[in-house]
Amino acid sequence: MQKDNLLYYLDFVWLLTKKEIKLRYKRTFLGLLWVILNPLLQMLIIGLVFQFFVPMKIENYFLFLFAGLLPWGFFANSLLRTTPLLVQERALMQKAAFPREVLVVAAVLANLFHTLVASGVFLFFLTFLQGNLMDALWFFISRLFLSAFFFGFFLLFVLATCLIVSALYVRVRDLNFVVQLSVQLLFYGVPIVYGLSMLPEIFRQILYFNPLVSFIEIFRYFFLGGEFNLTSTSVVALLSFPYLLVALRIFRKESKNFDDWF
Amino acid sequence: MTGSKTAVLLKKVNKRYFLRNSFDNKPFLALQNINLKIKQGEKIAILGDNGAGKTTLLKMIAGIAEPSTGQVKTSGKVVSLIDITAGFHQEFSGRENIYLNAILLGLRPKNVKNLEQEIIDFAGLGEFIDQPIYTYSSGMVLRLGFAVAIHAQPDVLILDEGIIVGDQDFQKKAYDSVEEIFAKGKTIVLSSHMLPLLKRLCQRFVWLEHGQIMMDGGQEVLLEYKKHRANLQIENLPSNKNASLLFDFLKNLPIGEKFVATASSGSMEPLILKGDEIEVERVDFANLKKGDVIAFWNDALQNVVVHRFYKLEQGKIVTKGDNNLVADVGYVEKENFLGKVSGF
Numbered sequence: 161m162q163k164d165n166l167l168y169y170l171d172f173v174w175l176l177t178k179k180e181i182k183l184r185y186k187r188t189f190l191g192l193l194w195v196i197l198n199p200l201l202q203m204l205i206i207g208l209v210f211q212f213f214v215p216m217k218i219e220n221y222f223l224f225l226f227a228g229l230l231p232w233g234f235f236a237n238s239l240l241r242t243t244p245l246l247v248q249e250r251a252l253m254q255k256a257a258f259p260r261e262v263l264v265v266a267a268v269l270a271n272l273f274h275t276l277v278a279s280g281v282f283l284f285f286l287t288f289l290q291g292n293l294m295d296a297l298w299f300f301i302s303r304l305f306l307s308a309f310f311f312g313f314f315l316l317f318v319l320a321t322c323l324i325v326s327a328l329y330v331r332v333r334d335l336n337f338v339v340q341l342s343v344q345l346l347f348y349g350v351p352i353v354y355g356l357s358m359l360p361e362i363f364r365q366i367l368y369f370n371p372l373v374s375f376i377e378i379f380r381y382f383f384l385g386g387e388f389n390l391t392s393t394s395v396v397a398l399l400s401f402p403y404l405l406v407a408l409r410i411f412r413k414e415s416k417n418f419d420d421w422f
Numbered sequence: 423m424t425g426s427k428t429a430v431l432l433k434k435v436n437k438r439y440f441l442r443n444s445f446d447n448k449p450f451l452a453l454q455n456i457n458l459k460i461k462q463g464e465k466i467a468i469l470g471d472n473g474a475g476k477t478t479l480l481k482m483i484a485g486i487a488e489p490s491t492g493q494v495k496t497s498g499k500v501v502s503l504i505d506i507t508a509g510f511h512q513e514f515s516g517r518e519n520i521y522l523n524a525i526l527l528g529l530r531p532k533n534v535k536n537l538e539q540e541i542i543d544f545a546g547l548g549e550f551i552d553q554p555i556y557t558y559s560s561g562m563v564l565r566l567g568f569a570v571a572i573h574a575q576p577d578v579l580i581l582d583e584g585i586i587v588g589d590q591d592f593q594k595k596a597y598d599s600v601e602e603i604f605a606k607g608k609t610i611v612l613s614s615h616m617l618p619l620l621k622r623l624c625q626r627f628v629w630l631e632h633g634q635i636m637m638d639g640g641q642e643v644l645l646e647y648k649k650h651r652a653n654l655q656i657e658n659l660p661s662n663k664n665a666s667l668l669f670d671f672l673k674n675l676p677i678g679e680k681f682v683a684t685a686s687s688g689s690m691e692p693l694i695l696k697g698d699e700i701e702v703e704r705v706d707f708a709n710l711k712k713g714d715v716i717a718f719w720n721d722a723l724q725n726v727v728v729h730r731f732y733k734l735e736q737g738k739i740v741t742k743g744d745n746n747l748v749a750d751v752g753y754v755e756k757e758n759f760l761g762k763v764s765g766f
Contacts, residue, residue, distance in 0.1 A: 167530065168525075168528070168530055171525060171530045171531055171532075172525050175521060175522065175525050175531060179511065179514070179518075179522060182514075182518075183511070183513060183514075186513050187513075251508065252508050252509060252526075253486075254481075254486065255486065255502075255504050255505040255508035256486065256502070256504075256508050256509060256526040256527075257484050257485035257486045257500070257502065258525075258526055416488045417488075419481075419486070419487040419488070420439055420440060
């Protein structure tokens with residue numbers, strides 16, 4: 161029975177994730193191509209601004225930007241999608257009994273899928289830039305392994321954040337505005353368009369309180385090298401699992417009262 | 423058929439909702455101190471007017487909503503058909519939607535694979551099954567929803583009103599399969615305004631009013647409930663020496679008014695049997711749709727006839743009984759139209 165329940169749960173998540181992914185590209189001409197086009201165009205637009213209007217002194221600025229945009233996009237898109245999700249799916253939740261968190265998990269996993277595809281393309285591109293075959297092979301395999309590791313932890317963090325925010329949104333509808341504004345602001349609060357090394361020490365220390373900063377930094381380090389803060393990265397990685405457990409508890413507790421607030 | 427094991431147990435269940443506005447939240451008790459024990463295999467009908475708490479009660483048993491205080495315990499797989507199309511997504515094909523809806527009903531994809539063709543055949547969708555369902559008529563969507571639901575293999579089945587859906591042929595098929603489930607010895611909790619159906623299918627009746635259980639028992643509860651409910655009963659009228667006088671009286675009831683009548687023939691079998699009570703609602707003649715079950719005056723018979731809207735011919739509605747062997751064709755105009763039979 162226990163095993164059956166788990167398999168049912170996994171089937172449920174898998175089916176909903178597929179639905180999310182398919183739904184996004186239904187009846188679009190370019191289909192899945194948007195997965196890579198989206199961050200690519202973002203990179204071009206932001207890159208042009210910070211290369212020609214307000215020049216940043218960073219080598220390979222476009223690659224630097226792209227490596228930051230990938231994890232950022234996963235976080236921001238997941239959060240923006242899941243915040244109002246439960247209320248949007250109200251009709252379903254009032255008519256069928258199922259574990260409510262599945263909706264959030266599926267939406268986050270669909271976003272993870274997009275990020276993984278885009279990261280895969282990025283990895284291939286960087287592999288081609290390697291000098292000889294052995295280097296390229298080593299680069300490809302090692303980075304594949306490292307990014308799997310990275311996304312494992314990052315997924316826990318993003319999922320936990322989305323679970324908490326989406327559950328609270330049912331009661332506090334102001335959260336949607338707060339989230340939308342925060343995402344816009346936060347874009348400049350994490351090192352995407354700039355590097356941390358460009359900031360004064362005191363700012364850098366403050367920014368490290370935001371776990372996203374460490375996640376973006378280590379991801380970029382894996383692909384492009386540079387520097388990262390070992391202490392903050394370890395702390396963030398270690399805390400991501402307990403964070404998810406806490407988030408699930410909050411979600412389950414709130415979900416008992418969803419019905420009252422719809 | 424009824425076992426001794428308990429399938430559903432509600433203990434001192436209260437459900438409080440809040441009526442919210444900007445300044446204060448007024449609590450509203452949707453259910454008050456509900457104690458209910460349903461044994462395995464029992465067929466139980468929840469009766470009550472709109473807003474009595476029927477749906478809230480069903481939601482508690484289904485696990486969709488949690489009680490504010492008290493306990494709800496169920497054993498086995500509970501499947502609720504409160505809305506059979508709840509899991510459908512417009513952009514997806516019928517086939518994809520089968521899987522989406524099935525998982526909500528507790529059916530895993532690998533089990534649906536074997537049932538897929540059976541479901542498609544039952545819904546009678548043919549090659550439409552691979553089209554997105556926004557291209558479907560509302561009848562097709564309902565048929566698909568019902569077809570999936572009927573294959574969900576529950577231990578406890580919860581049915582809300584409006585479960586028998588679709589056109590005439592499909593209603594018959596749907597009715598047969600509901601009866602089949604009833605015969606299988608499953609526990610069934612049902613809420614519907616189709617009183618004749620309840621009378622035939624259920625042994626136990628629970629009458630809810632203002633969130634409290636008024637009565638709980640056998641057929642006598644149904645009788646009491648009907649007395650309470652019918653705002654006009656034909657048998658209370660002076661016995662009709664002049665039947666057309668009765669017709670004139672009924673015809674002049676305002677739109678929205680309802681009356682209860684007893685079927686005296688079997689022309690609408692199997693949905694309405696001889697002796698069943700039906701509820702007729704006065705509606706606007708112009709708002710009738712094909713497939714509606716309507717009541718009208720038949721001059722030759724000097725009686726009220728209940729038939730199904732078959733087609734429109736030169737402003738007249740041509741009607742037929744579901745049981746074509748018995749029934750003749752009827753013609754209905756505004757002049758001899760009475761009302762629509764509720765629940766179909």
